[in-house]
Amino acid sequence: MNSGILTLALLDGVSYAGMLFIVSLGLTFIFGVTNILNVAHGSLYACGGYATASIGLWLMGNDGGIINSIFSIIAGTLLVGVIVGLILEYLLRFFEKKPPILQLIITFAFFMILEDVQRLIWGTSPYFVSTIVGEMGNVEVLGVFYTNYQLIVLPGAAVIIYFILNWFLKHSLLGKKIVAVTHNKEVAVGMGVDAKKIKKITFIIGGLLGAFGGALASPTTSMVPGISADIIVLSFAVVATAGLGQVTGALIAALIIGIFRSLSIYLYPELEVVIPYVIMGTVLLFKPQGLFTVEKARRI
Amino acid sequence: MKGIIATIILLTGSVVTAFLLPHLKTPIILALSYGLAALGISVLMRAGQVSFGHAMYVCLAAYSVAFIAKAYPGIDGLVLIVCGVAISTIAGAIIGIFVSKYREIFFGMLNLAISMVLFAVIGKYYNITGGSDGMMISRPSFIGFELERDGFETLLLITTTVSILLVTYFIERFFNSPAGKFLCAIKTNETRLEYIGVSARFVFWKGYVISSSLCGLAGAIFALVQGLVTPEMGYWLKSGELVFISLLGGVAHSFGAIIGAMAFEFLKMYAAILMTDYWHMILGSTLILIIYFAPGGISGWLKNKKYI
Numbered sequence: 314m315n316s317g318i319l320t321l322a323l324l325d326g327v328s329y330a331g332m333l334f335i336v337s338l339g340l341t342f343i344f345g346v347t348n349i350l351n352v353a354h355g356s357l358y359a360c361g362g363y364a365t366a367s368i369g370l371w372l373m374g375n376d377g378g379i380i381n382s383i384f385s386i387i388a389g390t391l392l393v394g395v396i397v398g399l400i401l402e403y404l405l406r407f408f409e410k411k412p413p414i415l416q417l418i419i420t421f422a423f424f425m426i427l428e429d430v431q432r433l434i435w436g437t438s439p440y441f442v443s444t445i446v447g448e449m450g451n452v453e454v455l456g457v458f459y460t461n462y463q464l465i466v467l468p469g470a471a472v473i474i475y476f477i478l479n480w481f482l483k484h485s486l487l488g489k490k491i492v493a494v495t496h497n498k499e500v501a502v503g504m505g506v507d508a509k510k511i512k513k514i515t516f517i518i519g520g521l522l523g524a525f526g527g528a529l530a531s532p533t534t535s536m537v538p539g540i541s542a543d544i545i546v547l548s549f550a551v552v553a554t555a556g557l558g559q560v561t562g563a564l565i566a567a568l569i570i571g572i573f574r575s576l577s578i579y580l581y582p583e584l585e586v587v588i589p590y591v592i593m594g595t596v597l598l599f600k601p602q603g604l605f606t607v608e609k610a611r612r613i
Numbered sequence: 614m615k616g617i618i619a620t621i622i623l624l625t626g627s628v629v630t631a632f633l634l635p636h637l638k639t640p641i642i643l644a645l646s647y648g649l650a651a652l653g654i655s656v657l658m659r660a661g662q663v664s665f666g667h668a669m670y671v672c673l674a675a676y677s678v679a680f681i682a683k684a685y686p687g688i689d690g691l692v693l694i695v696c697g698v699a700i701s702t703i704a705g706a707i708i709g710i711f712v713s714k715y716r717e718i719f720f721g722m723l724n725l726a727i728s729m730v731l732f733a734v735i736g737k738y739y740n741i742t743g744g745s746d747g748m749m750i751s752r753p754s755f756i757g758f759e760l761e762r763d764g765f766e767t768l769l770l771i772t773t774t775v776s777i778l779l780v781t782y783f784i785e786r787f788f789n790s791p792a793g794k795f796l797c798a799i800k801t802n803e804t805r806l807e808y809i810g811v812s813a814r815f816v817f818w819k820g821y822v823i824s825s826s827l828c829g830l831a832g833a834i835f836a837l838v839q840g841l842v843t844p845e846m847g848y849w850l851k852s853g854e855l856v857f858i859s860l861l862g863g864v865a866h867s868f869g870a871i872i873g874a875m876a877f878e879f880l881k882m883y884a885a886i887l888m889t890d891y892w893h894m895i896l897g898s899t900l901i902l903i904i905y906f907a908p909g910g911i912s913g914w915l916k917n918k919k920y921i
Binding site for chain 1: 661662663665711714715717718719721722723725726727729730733734737738849850853856860890891892893894896897898900901904905908
């Protein structure tokens with residue numbers, strides 16, 4: 314293998330990891346606060362991507378423009394994240410008392426519904442708007458030409474979101490309230506925190522992260538039916554490898570999985586789909602709670 | 614006992630329907646085999662666990678049947694079914710060692726991940742598996758008879774019916790045996806199970822192996838009826854449908870899975886004719902409604918009314 318391919322694989326891996334981290338963060342965030350594994354998170358990704366692509370098409374026609382692209386990413390994220398996140402939160406309110414696995418099935422049912430909704434709105438042909446990638450140009454890295462968008466925007470967005478979320482949870486009032494509800498709901502409510510509002514906000518943030526991941530990915534990947542299932546399983550692999558509810562862990566796990574995945578694309582394309590699960594399986598075999606979870610008492 | 618009688622009535626009804634309305638014969642066999650697979654899911658649901666990947670055992674058994682039929686032309690259909698069940702049982706026993714450690718979300722999602730791997734592998738190695746086109750199975754002889762399509766299906770229908778009766782009987786015996794009660798205890802209180810010196814993991818592993826062999830049986834029958842196996846059989850949507858059926862039927866009695874599958878298959882048949890594009894939407898909404906209004910499913914409702 315020559316060094317060019319290696320560089321390319323690493324760059325691909327890092328940019329993919331950036332997107333993967335953002336999506337997984339939404340999944341792990343909702344799980345951390347509400348203890349619900351949101352299977353419909355994959356649909357948020359897909360809807361975010363589709364919405365961004367169609368807003369982009371509608372705004373630009375054929376003449377492009379970087380401002381329009383950025384606007385379409387933001388609009389797509391906000392539109393999908395807030396609306397779908399709130400609908401999901403409202404739906405799950407009816408099942409609050411049910412065991413977590415039934416709540417998971419509810420999100421699964423919602424996922425099925427969204428799958429058809431996507432098909433009704435966007436049809437089955439792939440959506441692909443890559444104007445922003447072309448507009449931002451290429452750059453030479455270690456002898457390889459690479460797009461600025463994938464080199465700077467995707468990993469950059471991931472890092473910025475990582476720091477914002479950390480700051481938000483540790484230093485803002487709202488963030489501290491969320492952490493309080495996560496640790497002990499009863500006491501937090503006793504101290505005057507509105508747990509219902511916190512839950513709503515959690516779903517909006519989680520939804521925004523999922524949709525933002527899709528929106529960022531839409532210029533480099535084409536949106537096709539079935540993509541939501543791939544993403545939910547992939548981001549579950551990241552989240553499980555890291556340990557459910559771990560933010561820093563998710564960043565590292567996304568990097569590991571992203572890089573190994575793109576290495577395998579260049580070296581052994583047949584293994585591409587299997588790699589994330591092999592990593593997850595190996596980690597879970599030795600550390601059933603995930604890489605970064607502080608050891609808790611075993612459930613059995 | 615009432616449950617077994619209900620099963621016999623249901624099966625007799627479906628066989629009679631199949632003879633009176635021959636165009637319904639294939640759907641009925643498919644529905645019954647779905648019922649077997651859903652019964653496998655119900656076994657795990659008794660332990661409070663839901664698998665989102667059990668269609669992989671259906672798919673695995675179906676592909677085993679296809680491969681063996683291709684490698685040994687002239688092999689008997691019944692032998693093919695036995696081979697399919699054996700292979701999926703072995704796979705279940707091996708994968709079970711790994712997944713029996715996990716509960717709830719991890720269990721469900723790990724099964725989903727493994728099934729996605731199988732789906733992807735079958736799709737990728739198209740020179741061996743035929744990729745997404747799948748593999749054809751030419752109609753084998755059945756219990757020594759060389760038959761036309763109609764006779765073959767009749768024989769298959771009878772085989773399926775008999776195996777459902779046997780399976781229902783033995784699963785009910787299993788549920789009432791200590792091992793079956795232990796399995797239910799995983800749902801109610803796993804810690805106590807460990808206190809009295811029972812390995813919860815081993816109990817759960819046994820349940821997992823049973824469920825995988827039931828799904829395998831369903832897959833093998835499915836493959837023979839259809840004469841074609843595709844990777845779609847192992848797709849997560851199929852696993853979702855199986856979970857749907859066992860929730861619809863309820864886990865109070867094995868009868869639930871069978872009647873759930875019947876209801877599902879015919880709902881699907883007519884929904885597919887009337888509104889193809891909204892199929893998943895209907896499925897999802899019904900699932901939500903069942904969990905909200907009838908968490909026990911059909912058999913739970915019947916049991917409440919003391920019908921079974």
